[in-house]
Amino acid sequence: MRHKAPLIDALLGLIAGVGLVALYAPLLATAAISFFQVVRVRGALGFAPFSLDPYAALLANGEILAALATSLVVAAVASIAALGLALMFAFYFVSARRGLGLAMQTMVFLPFLLPPIITGLSLLIAFREIDLGRGLVTIIIAHIVFIVPVVYRTVLVRLQLLGSSLTEASLDLGASRVQTLRYVILPQMRPALISGVLLAFAISFDETLITLFVAGSQTTLPIRLWAMMRVGFVPEINALATLILLFTAVITFAIGMLQRAGERA
Template sequence: MLFAYVIVYLVFLYAPIVVIGLFSFNESSSLTFPIEGFSLQWYEKLISNPAFLASLKNSFIVATSAAIVTTILGSLAALALLRLRGRWKAALGAIGFAPIALPGLFLGIGLVAMFAQVGVQRSLVTVTAAHVLFALPFFIETMRSRIEYFDLSLEDAAKDLGASTMQTFKLVTLPIIGPSIIGAAMLVFALSFDEFIITVFVSGNESTLPLLIWSMMRVTVNPEINAASMVAMALSLLITMGGGLLFWAQRRRAVSARKLLNGE
């Protein structure tokens, strides 16, 4: 019974993706079965579409910028929470986690109202700022799950041996938390690359890939939209897998270094 439930769950989860993929290769513009033939024409039209290339470039710029800024701010916040004790740690941890429960609709409305009040023109900069605000709690929570087990006595030992604060961070702290930083940064990139609701409110004249797909769907639904969706999903998957490989390599290096120090 449990096995059947798992199968039904997987079919329900992946069937829409399979259908989108099939119709993106359909020779006909019809979105009904049976498929009339195999063709790459919709991908060719997509690649030759300047609007698609521009929106894809904007999505990469925004996601990369958001990941970099969030990594810097989130790492500092996670390390600060690690050193707090008592009520302050619990209170600040709860405040940092609270935005995750806030619907994207409310966050988008609040941001567009704030930008209007301070006179900031909506652009990719405001989109990046909104994505940082949206993704920062996810980054911090991902980091906290790892650094909660970080032994601060390792930093004290390094300083007792003559290492400066910067040397301690570079040679002791960073190698230990590095895999978690990479994994959290890749998560932020994926969240930013696919974010739609908040982006609708804070974007200006320049469009990201999710906004372009939405605007295409408002006119008509054709296999070119399926092709664009498959490209977006494939890129997100490749980047996430790349981050996973980096995480794995960094973790293996940390384990090897630990074994070397222990004389194993």
Template sequence: MKQKAPCLDALLGLVAGLGLIALYAPLLATGALSFFQIVRVRGTLGFAPFSLDPYVALLANGEILAALSTSLVVATVSSLLALVLALMFAFYFVSARRGLGIAMQIMVFLPFLLPPIITGLSLLIAFREIDLGRGLVTIIIAHVVFIVPVVYRTVLVRLQLLGSSLTEASLDLGASRVQTLRYVILPQLRPALISGVLLAFAISFDETLITLFVAGSQTTLPIRLWAMMRVGFVPEINALATLIFLCTAAITFAIGLMQRAGERV
């Protein structure tokens, strides 16, 4: 039996605690500053009383809300399109010959594995070659190309775990392939589909560098925040960051629940 090392356990716990503090202290500070603003009183810094003014100002800031709306539209549409394509690619991989399946996987994963600046520049050149003006459509296309691998990998792993026995049993019992897909395969893939879409949504919502190449006159929230860095942030940014953090935490929690549900099935 191995002996425990209390000192080592304490050291590892201390390192883990410091790591968590380094990760979450800025987020907690941002949340606190969205309710208690820093003010200067008689030459010294202090905190103003509790106030929801930054959240009220956020609701009145048309530019930030417009950028947020664009990001939500892009992330939603891109995630749904990526889900459809990922399903098609996953079904093709499990049924195609090995060489063709591997070639398809390389094509799917390559835009995600390349540096974002290369992916963004390549998409910009492609859009110019086909004379497609930059705007909302090009942003959605670029995001779909970037997030398809995320959904595809999630769906493929679940699909491979199912095997072919369910499909064969359904066909033997007289169901058509469409019925088998609708009533047998898709219900089994539901946790992977939902978790993949949520993860793709979070990645698309946060994407900045590729979007800069293909956005044109459209402004997403990350691009808007990037532009504001040069002139300084307004107080409502703390409120926006707090809301985004809470939504992201909720999405992450939902993904974890979906993955656990998929493992139990």
């Protein structure tokens, strides 16, 4: 029987509370400032009345909207391509000999495990050697290389949990391998596939360092935000950071719900 320790429980709760405040207070402060701008009145700091002017200025900024469109296109294309590659790698891993599967898996994870500056520099050198000019295509390729491991791991775990019994039963009942994949395996993996794509989309959308190496004249939203911060904090930055925070929170919540649905299934 577990003995209760109120003092230890209270101490752990206090530590957890302080940790949560340290993590989320800056984010909540940024969101608050986007609605109530900080002003100086008679030498003292105060808050201006509630206003949506920073969001209006953000929506009127054509450069930010163009960068947002580029980030959405890159994240969507890279996530879908990464899903296709991750599925092929996962099926190969469960069917190949152990040595070959582990070698393939090491190659898949390597770009993600390396420091982003090394991955970005390596991709830049590779693009230069094949004479591929930096732009939207190189950004998408770089993001695919970086996010494939995320989708691959999510897909592989679900595929291993399914085991081989469903495939064997489907084949025994006369279905072809394509029919088994379409009507048996993929429906069972749907929560893992969707959550993997959403997670990859969020990572691609926020990627900055690798993108700096391969972007050329193209500008994604994180790069545009970084450029705006170099010249000083303007109200649009707080509004943009708040919207990105809300967008990421929605994706995180969706991933959590999908993972719970997969566990129940």
